[in-house]
Structure formats: C-alpha cells, structure tokens
Amino acid sequence: MIPRIVHQTWRDRDIPAAMREFVASWPRLHPGWEIRLWTDDDLAALVRQEYPHLAELYFGYPRPIQRADLGRYLVLRSHGGVYADLDAEALRSFEEILDRDRPLFAEEPVSHLAEKLVVVRGLQRIVSNAVMASPAGHPFWDDVIELAVRCRHALDPLDATGPFLLTGAVDAADAGIRPDIIPGSMFSPRDKYGRPCPDLDAAVPPLAQHHWHGTWIPGEKGPPAAVRIKTAFRKARLRWRERRLEDPALREQAVNRAVLASEAPADGTVLIAIPVRNAARTLDALFARIDALDFPAEKLSIALLVGNSSDDSLERVQAFLESRKDRFRRSALIRQEFAVREQGPRWEIAFQRDRRGRIAKVRNLLLREGLADEDWVLWIDADIIDFPPDILARMLAERARVVHPDSVRQIGGKSFDQNAWIATAEPKDHEWIKHVRDGLYQPHAHHLRLYLQDLRYLPRVRLDSVGGTMLLVDANLHRAGINFPDRPYHRLIETEAFAALARRCGVEIIGLPQVQTLHVED
Template sequence: MTEARNQVFPYPNHCDNLNGCDLIQNFKTFTALLVKEKVMIPSIIHQTWKDREIPQELHPFQASWKRYHPTWEYRLWTDVDCRKLIADHYSWFLPIYDLYPQPIMRTDTARCFILHHFGGIYADLDYECLKPFETLLAGKDLVLGCEPHSHVQRSQAQTRGFDFILSNAVMASVPGHRFWEHLFKSFVGAHMEPNPLDTTGPFLLTRAYLEAPDKSEITIISPEDLFPFDESEVWEAGTKRTTLPPPPGEAYGIHYWQGTWWRKTKMRWYASRPPKTIDIAQTKNGAGEIIAIRTLKSSLIQRILPRNAPSSRSPPRISSPIIPGILPEAVNGVWYQVTHQNEVVASALLDVKQILRFLNTLDHPPLVTALMVTKGRTALAQRAVLNFQKQTYPHCELVIVNDDEDDQLRTWVQSLADTRIHLLNLPTDQRSLGVLRNIAMQEARGDYVAQWDDDDFSHPMRLALETGLVLLHNADACFLQRWMLWAPEQRRLAISHRRLWEGSFLARKVTIPPYPDIAKGEDTPVADAIALNQRTVLLDYPQLYTYVIHSQNTHETSHFEKFFAKATAIYESGAYDIAIRQLQNDFDIDLSQWIEGQPACRYDHPISGRRSRRSPALASYPSILILTPVKNSAADIPRYIHNLHTLQYPHDKLTIGLLEGDSTDDTYEILSAALPQLAVDFHAAYLFKEDMNYKSALPRWVPSEQRRRRAAIAKSRNSLLMRSLDNQDWVLWIDVDVESFPADVLEHMLATGKDIIVPHCVLPDGRTFDLNTFKLEPGATSWDWSPYLIDGILQPPIGWGRNYLSDFPDEDLVELDSVGGTMLLVRAEVHRHGALFPVAPYNNLLETEGFASMARDMGYSCWGLPWLTIQHPRK
C-alpha cells in the first residue's frame, strides 16, 4: 500500500488509457473529462455531532481544522440537521435511515449524503488536523484513506477477506460524485446487517469500493498519510500527542479512534489500557494486540436479523402471495416492509410506542376518512359504526353510503349524535359496488381514506397504526400482509396467508384510482395500482383486521375455502373459543353468541352472593404486613382505605406499607394526609416515595409495553418490601384499585395453611380479571412457546395452555403455576429466603409470575381459591 501512496488505486487514471483518437471518437467521455477538470473539491469542512454541545475533550481537534483552513467554510451537522438533509433531498432513503437500530448507522450514512450533496471534507470529531489538506486534495475527485495495516490483521477483517480497510473517518469529494450513488445502493442492500461495520461503516465502504464498476476517479491514500497510528497505540497514549511517537512527516492528521458508538464507557479517554471489564470481551493475539471485540448485543441482533436475510425483494401483486417478511428468528415481533413502486426498500419490527409518539408530535394530524358502503344490512352496519367509534385515532370520520331508501339506519345514526359520522342515503338503483365506492370517495373530506366494510372488524388501533406508519415513512398507503378470517357459522378462525389484502388499506386519497364499475372484485385492481406505483407499507399484523365470512358476502362461501387451505394458522375446537375470547377483548365487542357455552366465571348474581362459607376460626392471629405500591391513584385511595377498615382481622395485627412513585396527580399528598390516622387505626403505617421513571402513552395491555411496565412494578414491590418488612409473619399484597373483598378474606386464606395463596379476582360481570394467576394445562411445559416470547417474556393469547381460576368452579383449592398480585398472601419467610419479584425475566416470566416460578424452584407451592372472589373494576 505504501507504493500506492497518493496514486489512483488500484487502476491508473482515465487519461492514461485514452489517446487523441479515443477522445475524438468518444465525445461524451471527452466532455465529461473537460467538465471534470473544472470541478474541484469545495473548501468546506463537515463534522457531525448529536447536538451543538460538543464535549470539551473534542474542542482542540475541532479547532485544529479551523486553524489550518482559516478561509474554509466550516459546518457542524447535528442529528436534526442530518435527518432534514435526508428528508429534503433523499426522501427515498428516509425509511431505512429512520429504522436503523443504532445511531452510528445514521451518522455513517449522513456523512456520505452530505459529501454527495455539498462536497468538501468530512472528518470525525476525534481526528486532529496537522497541516492543510489543499495539497493532498489538489486535482482529485474523491479521496478515501486506508486504515493502519494492523487493523487488517484482526479477525473481523480476515474473516471478510479484506487486504485493506477503507476508513470513513476522513473523506473528501466533489459534489455529486457517482461513487456515492453506488454506495447508497450498498446501504440499501446491507441495511439488515447486524454489525454497524458491515451495515454502514468501514467494512461496507471497503466492499462497495471493491464492487464499484469504475474506480478510476477514486484516490486511495495510504495509512501513513491519514492514519499514522492504530487503535492500540492511541489507546496506550490517550489523547496526548506528546506521548505518541512523532507522526511521519507526511501525516496530515491523527485519528484517536474514540469509537463512542461501541465503547461501553462513552466519552472517556484512556490514559492507559481500557478497563479489564472491556478486556474480557476482547480477543488478543500473541503480541497483546486487540484483534476482535465481541459483544452480547451484536450476537443478539444477529439472531434476530441474520446476515443472510434478503436485502431487497419485489413483493408480488394480489394474485400471488407475499414472500414472508417476518423471519423465522423474529416470530416474536410484528414485521413490516416499506416498498417503493413494488421494490422493498426497508424491513423492520413494529414499534408501537414509536408510532404513537410520532403521532403525538404532529401539530396538525391529517383527517382520515373511513369509507363504508352498505345495503339492506342494518344490523351489520350498526356493528361497523360502533367498531369505528372505538378507534383510538381521534382525527377520523366515517362516510356511509347506504344504497337503500330505508330510513332505519339513518334514524339510528342520528341518535348517536356523532358529528364524525356522515350518512348518504341513495335511492334504490342497480349500482355496482365499484360505483358506490367512487361515490363514497367523492364524499370523503380527509386527505387519507381507509376502506371500512360493513361486515368486518377492525382493531381499535388500526387507523392509528396505519396512519402513523404512512406518515412516519413518507408513504402513500398501508396494507396488511395478513388478516384474520372468521367463519362464525362454521366455528372456524384462521390467520390468512401473506397477500396484499385489499380491504385493509389506508391510502392518500389522491393516489387512489377510480374503482371499476363491477359488482365484486372492484378493489383488487385499485389495490394493485397503489402497490405498483406508490410508496407503500406492508404490515404483517393480522390482528388489526378480521374478515367475517357469512351467507351475505359479496363472494360465495366456496370462494373462501382456498384461503382457509392456505392459512398460516387455524383455530378450531377449544382453541377457537380461546381465540374468539381474545378477539372479544381486543375489539371490546360481545361475541359470546359465537363461543361454545359461557365462561365458567360468568355469574348472573352479585359476587357477594357467591360466598356462603362461614369464617374459619383461627387458633391464633399472626402479624401481617399489608403492602401496596401506588401510582396515579388519587381516585382509588378513599375506597382502598375504606376497604382496609372493613377487614374483620384484628387491626392491631396489621401494618400498612405504601410506596408512591411516578404519579402525576396528588396521590402522594392524599396518602400523606391519611397516614397519621392509618397509624392510629392499625399497628403501624408507613409511606415511602420512589420514582421508577416509567411513563408510557400506550395502553397497559400492549405486548411491547409489558417488559418495561412489569419490571417497574417489580422494582416497586421489591423496594417496598425491603423498606417495610420487619418481624411480621405474613405479607399481604393488595392492589390499590381492588374494588371490594370479603371482610374475612384473610381468615379464609390463612386457613388453607399454604405458603402462597390467592383469591379469585373477577370483574363486575364475573369474568376473571387476574390472568397472571393460572395453572398450566397438562403437558404444556413441553410445548413450543417461542412464538409467544416477546421481549424475553411469555405473552401467549388468553387461555393458550393456561387454565384460570374460573376453569375450576367446583374446586375448593387449586395448585397453581403462577400468581397475580391483585391480592396475594405470602408467608414472610418465603420473601426472607430470597423469593422476590424478578425485574428481569426469570424462566421467561416477570414480576408476580416470575415470583411464583422462583418460589416453586425453591420448593414452595402456590395455591388459589376459585370460590373466594374479590372484585376489580373494569378499566
């Protein structure tokens, strides 16, 4: 490489291969060469940082560029600046840019787009300039530098077969150089690689150079000129150049290889070797040089997004299935793709929090119009309207085109007094479904429209998620790759195969072509046209839409058999009832008429009437510590205190412990005021305050939220326990929002003689509320639960392999595999011996579920009383 210093590498310059005849015969090449001579690398220095607050340690390096280039323009790009450049000038790349899992990937790509757009020099902030760069750059179009030779000897480079590594720490270019466009294609092709070095960093840059169709305009600079010291030499010396050997006279600068994106201790400069905690994760050769760094996080990402994952594929149209976008290794998440004119440009796992957070930042969220066409199906139309009203996206309207002169639906809609719902009654005529959809489109006021069929169900978050994805990725439409298929009369429920499902779309109104004048299949060519010509999000979230098959469908029943034959999952028999209950919970709609029998816990009389057992006589009354973590519970506290006073258990044997955290209301103040009286009425009362810094705008039941939410609850429980437990015999956990419980509930639980015991917590209608209390079905421990392992914790559908206390109506006492915390009685020695509430997954379980698993592993058993009911309000 030394011999190639400042030479075009590895091929000679264009002019060496062209004589006069060549130039005359190739006028285009001649013109390009003349133009090239007039274009110089602009006198602009570009550097990037997350914001304008550059760490003090980097100021000398930043100043060195200005010192040696006093007349040059200097630009510092923040993260906000970089994204704006991409959004304004390279919007096609924005889906990938936004979806990069690590900030360094955005930083790596941004510097290349900056050089393509403006030209100039890019330099990392940890690069010290030693002399002017004018001489180095004179007459060149694109300048890249090689990393030190020792870096090539490391295992990561050797396994990739590199003879040299090009660094992206210092680069210079004329604006618009064609190599950058070649590199941009490499960014797209490698965007799913797990290692930043392969995704956007030096390894990708090196590979792109090797694969470039024309290297003649690229100048490669030797390490001695740009990178005279390797990583280990700089680490030994820290940032003091005086402790390094003198750089070669030809050196233009020194790179200090800070590596803020991967170093465990950010922004720390080492005066000696890195700490041993980092050495443990390093591999060294015989000379003690670091040749590889291994991190758990990298291997984890590798498992989820394997390196051999296809980088780009063309999704077919409706006539053929979509190739699965979700990888076998990523079955625990919701997957989606972003396409541009039928070419995949990005693939990612859905982050519901990110979508909702993004929607909340919009000053003027767009109006979305749901379009429904109906005729002579008033009951179905009413159900569809109620389903629309449950949508969580607030900026929406529903346009109903009723091809029927009957006023029954109009009268009902008017009674709702919902200004978002607009009904157009048409005189009876022989209009096709395509014509009716075009009429509905003309009535839409929103910039975006969604198909809203009168006989199907949409999840309450459908419009929010589809709208958010479209806006976040500057897309024109969103389709579901799969949806639910439900044939209630046949008691069949399935998850469809992957395909562009027409009825699921939400799209920008101006991109939707007219529907053809046909009676059925009218939406197929429309959906195809959108997918082929627009930027589209293909979301693999079947639970967002349930297509209902019945005797009045546009297509005959036999049409749907082929869909069931291709289904990726089918729920029948007992699994069908479980799945329908899950739908019932998701959509908040009563589907009980399609469930075989009624839930065992559904009672026709008040809960208080369920208990007809006498209070047991206890030989003694052990001391009990009642513990309750609270957050934003101002409205629940009066009832909670009242319920404590209704306990017939001797109050002098009861100590109350409370911990408040993260509240945004006056929970703490209310408890503080109530504490003195509680201390008088009971043996003692304590109040603690500790914020767990958990906040979320998502509903508490969202799967992606469970690990953070329940980990915060577990921390609260453990903290409260450690602060409060003294010499008490038992610990009773009660949720602050439990509505009511029997006065003798403690006596009944103590009478069992068990170490861990729970009552049956139900809703006012009798259905089980506490689904963390369950007993596994026989043989369930040997099942494959991996599809339901989300964020490291098990989150299966309701009833999947689990029986709840409602499933044992005739049992007095049931041994359990897991317990919930609405009311939980624990012998104090169980906690003292180390059974706490895991804040990280224990056997893939958290909080009370993890506690039960831990206690069972320690030799304790958990028990439930199906007949002893406490009530929780419906929220």
C-alpha cells in the first residue's frame, strides 16, 4: 500500500516563483494528504539519522542534484508515498494507484530516446525519477542504493544517481521486487519540447505533467568569433604538418574482407597473448589467475613476448611455461629487444606517440610469431594481477568479435584503462583541434567521453575505443589485417587505432562495465 504523502525537495523553503503553481496543484488535488517539502538540511538529517553508512557517499557528491536524487530515493524507502519534482504538476488525484505493493514509475517520453547522450549508452527506455510512487520499506530501494554505491565514480549525475541509474536498477531487478512501469504519458503527456507523447490514451487521462524545467537534455551553443578564427589557423597548420602522413583509407582498403567475414565460434580455441617488460613483481599473480581460469586446457594456448627487461621476467616466464606444459594446448615464447629512448613519466602527453607506437609494434610482432590456428586472442597486460575465473567464458558468451572488461586498481574503483571509451558527441573543430599533440588526439579525461566506470548500471555497452589491459579479439580480425597501427590513424594509435579501424570495417565492440580486472598499483 502506498501511503498518502507527497514528497518534494528543494534547497530551502523558498520555492521559486516559476514552480509555485505546480507545487500548489498537489494539495489542491489531494485533500487530506500529507504534503512534505524536504530541504537540503532535512535530507542531510535523514542521511545522518537513518543512513549513516551512506554519509560519505551522500556528502561526497560534487553536485547538489546528486544529493537530491539519492535523497528522494531514501525518502521513499523510509516513508513511502509519492515523490514529485517541483516542476511536476498534478493533473488528477493519485488515489487510484495507492493499492500497489511495489514502486510505480513511468518511462520518459520515447522522443527522448533519440537524444545523442541516450543513444551512445544504448538505452532502450528511460525510467523517470521526476514523479515516483512507492510503499515504504520496499526492497527495490536497497538495490538502488547498492547500485548508487557501485556507480559513485560516474561523472555525469544521470549515470551516478539520475534516471539512467534508475533505469539500470529497474532492468536488473528480480521479478519479485521489480517496480511497475506505466507509459510515459501518464506522468508526462508532453515531452521536453512540448510535443504530445504518442502513447497518450484518451480513455486514461494522465495523472501528472513533468514540465522539464531542469531537463537533462543540453542545448548547443557555437563558439565565439575569436575562437573560430583561432581554430581555422590551427586547422591550416595541422594540415601542413600532416601532409606526409599515410592516408587512413589505404589501411582500410588493405583489410582482407573475405577473411574478416568469417566469424570465430563462441566455443573455439583461445590464445592468451601477453607482452612482458620488467613485470617480475606481477607475473606470479598473473600466472596464478591464468591457472585458475575455468576454461578447458585443450582449447587454451599461450604466447608471451619478453623484451627490454632488466629484471628476471624472462626466467619467470620460462619457469612458468616449463611447469605448465599440460595446462595449454600450445605455448610460445618470443624474445625481442626494441630500441627505447630515455623518457620521463610514461603517461606524459609528449611521450605517447613514441611509447604507444612501440607497444603497437610489440603487439603486432607477438601476433605474427605467436598466433597459429586459434580462433580467439585474449590480450592481457602483464600488470594485471586478478580477474574472475570465469571471465573468459563470460566474454565469449557475449558473442561479440571484440570484448573489453573494465580494468581497475581497486575493486569497485575508477577505471584504470581510459583507452576504453564511448564518445558522447562528435567534437566540434574548436573542441578537438586544441587537443592534437604530435599527431595524436589526446583530450583530457572525460572530454566528450564516457568510461566503463560511468556505466556500471549496465551489463553491456557498445564501445568506440579499447585499451589492452584485457581484450578479447576474434583472431580473424587480426588475420584480416586489423592489427595495432604504430603510426597515427585518424589521430589515434595502438589499441585506440585498432578499435577505430575495426569499427570502420563494421565490427561492433562490446564493453562489460560490471566485469572487472585488477591492475597492480603503480
């Protein structure tokens, strides 16, 4: 049973003038109901008194909207009732929905699914958190809270606490506690643009209208004239500098489409490919996890390339292969030294073209010397020290030709491998040109990009780029010539360029935000 309470939240008790008419609609249409406005101080007190274990999460949010989102979920868990944003207007009494034994939500208007930030996340619907109803103490809210903890590193409030997170919680909920979802027109008969929703039913009038004053759908604004002039100059200079670079079309034309058309079987053989350099401190842990893989020995091969190591990496690799002859159907050890220039910190932007170009050459050599008849290649960095025993089976079960789990340095922490990303928008000229350094597009973190840490409410996402910490690849992609460019390709290099080339050849890349590998702390 949903209690007769309407909850609303605002920073204080001074309701904005633009919202007062909407706020007044609730007591007018719900006589005898309790109407409660929760201020920021009220929500803070609720967290301290009833949810002290969430205090660090709640007070650590960088944006007020995140606290408002989590606060409304906690209010409904503790008290039940109807929650309504200040810009939500009651159109009819909610008495008819009170006999429910589980939360009630509405989808956002279907027109919102066409927005770029929805499309890139692959969402098939959006569950709105602008108007919600729930019995008190319903266990679904525990799932929401747990998911909010898991998604605490997401940068966008939509992913951390907002309707995207709520959508993920609803979709993942067990049938016994899954909320009821009604058509979006019941709580919002008009979309963000004021257009009527196509699912409007004249026989069932809507209960409320969300007016989208605080909409999450952004507007667009062009750059000022001075920026446009500077951008034009930068583009002209860049064209001059790139005049002798290989035409990307040549690399795409070189891909063998006949070989590419043949897809590896999901139950096929797998080659584990590991480049190794000065990895003695992590190899034992990595080898232990490989030993623990829940995968048939007769289907598993391994190839390691060791080079430029000043520690005992080579001896450790040799000892491992010698002692595990029965663990693999085939093993290979490649030794190769590469010319290395003395450099500073490896993550410095100035060193990326040389450093990652060299890594690409290592990967390509490992493929040439190590890949035989295997159906799949499982790339693993030598710095990976833990992963689930069933990770390979889970990746193969995706039935995708390229699969990338998340890589973290603490379980549940931020994504370590930020070469795995989704582009949230096509950058405008003035947005990308300033981030080109040494022929590579190297924007700062989160610039028009989502990482797997941002999407942990989703089990599976489509990626635009990959890293190499752990990467499963259909070996026919490599045989067809989709390898790791060691020179700029569309201003990308190595694994990012591999992903760009694969996508231009029609290959879908899948990321697994809820599957994590552990990278050693630097």
